[in-house]
Amino acid sequence: MRQTAFDATSLSRRFDFLEACPEHLLSEVxxxxxxxxxxxxxxxxxxxxxxxxxxxxxxxCWPPASIGNPVRLALQSLGILRFTRGQPDLVDTLIKDILAVFAERQDSFQSKVMSRLRELEALEHQRLEADELARAKRKKHLPRAIILDPGCLLRLQIQAEGEQSAQLVSIDAGLYDLWSERVRAWASIADVFDDLGQMLGRGWDLTRGVLRHSGWLDLLRLRKLLEQLPRLREIIQALGRLHLSEDGESVSERVFVPMRRLAEEMRQIRTPHIPNEMRGVERSGEIARMLPAEATMLVHPQLRLLWHARRADRSLTTYRVEGVETERVGAEREVMKEIEQKCPRPQRGPIISVIDTSGSMHGTPEQVAKALVLEVLRTAHAEKRRCLALTFSGTGDMTEHELDLSPEGIGSFLNFLGISFDGGTDIGGAMERVVSRLKDNDWKKADVLLVSDGEWLAPERVISMVKDARNEGTRFHGILIGSANRHGFDTLCDHIHIFMDWEHAGGGQVR
Known part of the structure; x- marks a missing residue:
């Protein structure tokens, strides 16, 4: 009887599909x-x-609708799908909760099925007993004991499962309640910043920390203010267009670059597989090349077994033949090629917002300035640009806040919102700090945005420093809140935008 060898790898191949299961979910699955x-x-x-x-x-998709649909309804009602895109940490946590709900609903479903199955078995038993009593009465003998056969039990089980599956599926309240608070918080932040950026991956504690910050209510008010000030948003959008090259020029240069080209070559290879010429005698198992003396052994009745043994050992005396085979092969060669390439001028650098927080900016101008910084932050985040907010008032009163949608950046921005505008106006110290920042590698290609009411005159040394920075490629954009005294802006800025939309901002007359 032929026996086949045991294939030990067949057991592992049966479970190759487990490789598709995330390792951290393996036990639950x-x-x-x-x-x-x-x-x-x-x-x-x-x-x-x-x-x-x-x-x-x-x-x-798995699981059955009776178990999966309540979860689907809960996720849709939560509105959480907008936040799961590209967030593996959030999805992993959510799936663990979903699997736990699946297990609970399966237990509940099976419990209801068993309860209904017992009811159906009792009804079927009563029906069969009544039929047996009637039959026994007609035939005048004792009734037989009623036992439900396996076929009947299977039919009743299918009926019980079908009835439970057909019941109206409602939303899974447990999953909804578990995630509703977090999703509402994320939605509040998303309404301000359009998206959560990388905040979702930071955990729930960060979200709660942001919402409990004293500056969060100010942030919500500023967001509403931006919706009421389309002119302010147009200024920011125009500022974004000014980041592009105004003349569309680019630097063209001719360079030599090494390139690898694939060339086809013909190569001759000596091989025993092409019997063009005989090169001697050798031992092998090739019958077609064996010597005549070996062939005589094959037909001899006593030597035939010896011939088979020698062939099995590849020890037959055979001719050694050899030939030349020509094949096409690809070979890489490195050559130097002259190319012309266009190098676009770097136009999109960081943004430095310089905000006047003097006493003359108190009130509506202060709210407009903060709303402006919020919109700049949103623009910088969308364009993946760094953003620095520098606030100044009197001599020595200056703060810096690097803003982004990281935990530190959000906290810094909320702290900025808590600053109260008061004091004098030291435009010289602020612009000197800006020019100093422009010398750092991180801020060398920054665009500068100056926001003020223009109640100041810049010193000559500052005008000279700013002019040198402008000659080196830095662009200074100014937003004048009100129409009074733009002379200071003219000496510092390339582009000036005047904001006068006080009616929607709730302000009074322009000073």
Whole structure:
């Protein structure tokens, strides 16, 4: 009887599909009592991939609708799908909670099925007993004991499962309540910043910290103010266009670069597989090349077995043949090629916002200035640019806040919102600090935005310093809040935007 060798690798190949299961979810997937193990692995992977893309998996995807639909309704009602896109940490946490809900609903579903199954078995038992009593009465003998056969039990179980699956599926309240507070908080932040950036990956504690900050209410008011001031938003959008090259010029240069080209060559290889010429005798198992003396052994009745043994050992005396084979091969060669390339001038650098926080800016100008910084921050975040807010008033009263959507940047911006505008106006000290910052590598290519009411005159030394920075490529943009005294802006800025929309901002007459 032929025996086949045991293939030890067949056991591991049977579970190759487990490689698709995220390692941190393996224990939950293995113990989940819904479907086969392979169905669970593929289903969890489908849920993870869909949530990372910001939508739900197909309706036909695992698990069955009676268990999966309440979760789908909860996720849709929460509005959490807008936040799961590209956020693996959030998706991993959410899927763990989803799997826990699946397990709970499966237990509840099975409990209801068993309860209904017992009711159906009792009704079927009563029906069969009544039929047996009637039959026994007609035939005048004792009734037989009623036992439900396996076929009947299977039919009743299918009926019980179908009835439970057909019931109206409601939203899963547990999952909704677990995530509703967090999603509402994220939605509040997203309404201000358009998206959460990298904040979702930082955890729930950061979100709560932002919402509890004293400057958060100011931030909400500023966001509403921006919606009421379309002119202010147009200024920021125009500022973004000014970041582009005004003449569209670019630097063209001719350079020599090494390039590797694939050339085809013909190569001759000596090989025994082409019998063009005989080169001697050798031992092998090739019957076509064996000597005539070996062939005589094959037909001899006593030497035939010896011939077979020698062939098996590849020890037959055979001719050694050799030939030349020509083949095409690809060979890389390095050559120097002259090319012309266009190098666009660097136009998009960081943004330095210089905000006048003197006493003359108190009130509505202060709110407009802070709303302006909020819009600049949003623009810098969208364009992946660094953003620095420098506030100044009297001599020595100057602060710097580097703003972004990191935990530190959000906290710094909220602290900036808490600053009260008061004091004098030291434009010289502020612009000297800006020019000093422009010499740092991180801020060398920055665009400078000056926001003030223009109640100052710049010293000559500062005008000279700013002029030198402008000659080196830095552009100074000014936003004059009000129309009074723009002479100082003319000496410092390339482009000046005048804001006078006080009616929507709630302000009074322009000074």
């Amino acid at each position: 293995v113990t989940l009592p819904i479907g086969t193990l392979e169905e669970r692995v593929n289903g969890v992977r489908a849920w993870q991939d869909a949530l990372l893309l910001g939508h739900l998996p197909a309706v036909t």
